[in-house]
Amino acid sequence: MNIEYSQHLATALEQVALPEGINIRAWHEDDFPAIQRLSSAEGWPSPTQRPTESLQSWQNSWPTLVAVESETIVGFVRGLTDGTISMFIAELVVDTQYRGRGIGRALLDTCHFLYPRTRLDLISEDEARPFYQACGFRYIHDGMRKSYV
Structure with a gap:
C-alpha cells in the first residue's frame, strides 16, 4: 500500500468506532491464508479453488481491509471504487465467533469514511439483509451475477 492510501486510511479510521480489542488495517499478502479460511467457512469456494485469481483480485482491489484481534484476522472487506460516485462491496465476512x-459495521464504516461521497453497493444473501439494513443500507432490487467457467 502506498503512503497516500496509508494516510487516507489513518484519517478514515479516526472517524470509526472500533470495537474493543479490534484494529482495522490494510491487508497484506501474508493475510491471504486467513482470507481463504474465513471465505471457506462461509462456503465461498473461489479463494481455495482459484487461489491465484483470488489473490489477484485482492491485489487489484481497494479498499482491502482486515479486522484483527491480537494477531488473528477475524474479518475482512474487499471493495472496488471509482473514488467519487460508487463503491461496490465485493466481499465482507466476520468470523462467526466474533459476530x-x-x-462488520466498523469495516463498512471505514470504507465509507475513506470515500464519504460515494454510495456503497453490494449483493447480499437473504440472511445478511437485516445486518445491512441495521447499518443503514436499503433494499433496492435483486442483484444478478453470471459466473464464467
Missing part, C-alpha cells in the same frame, strides 16, 4: 461485536 455481534460491531466488526
Whole structure:
C-alpha cells in the first residue's frame, strides 16, 4: 500500500468506532491464508479453488481491509471504487465467533469514511439483509451475477 492510501486510511479510521480489542488495517499478502479460511467457512469456494485469481483480485482491489484481534484476522472487506460516485462491496465476512461485536459495521464504516461521497453497493444473501439494513443500507432490487467457467 502506498503512503497516500496509508494516510487516507489513518484519517478514515479516526472517524470509526472500533470495537474493543479490534484494529482495522490494510491487508497484506501474508493475510491471504486467513482470507481463504474465513471465505471457506462461509462456503465461498473461489479463494481455495482459484487461489491465484483470488489473490489477484485482492491485489487489484481497494479498499482491502482486515479486522484483527491480537494477531488473528477475524474479518475482512474487499471493495472496488471509482473514488467519487460508487463503491461496490465485493466481499465482507466476520468470523462467526466474533459476530455481534460491531466488526462488520466498523469495516463498512471505514470504507465509507475513506470515500464519504460515494454510495456503497453490494449483493447480499437473504440472511445478511437485516445486518445491512441495521447499518443503514436499503433494499433496492435483486442483484444478478453470471459466473464464467
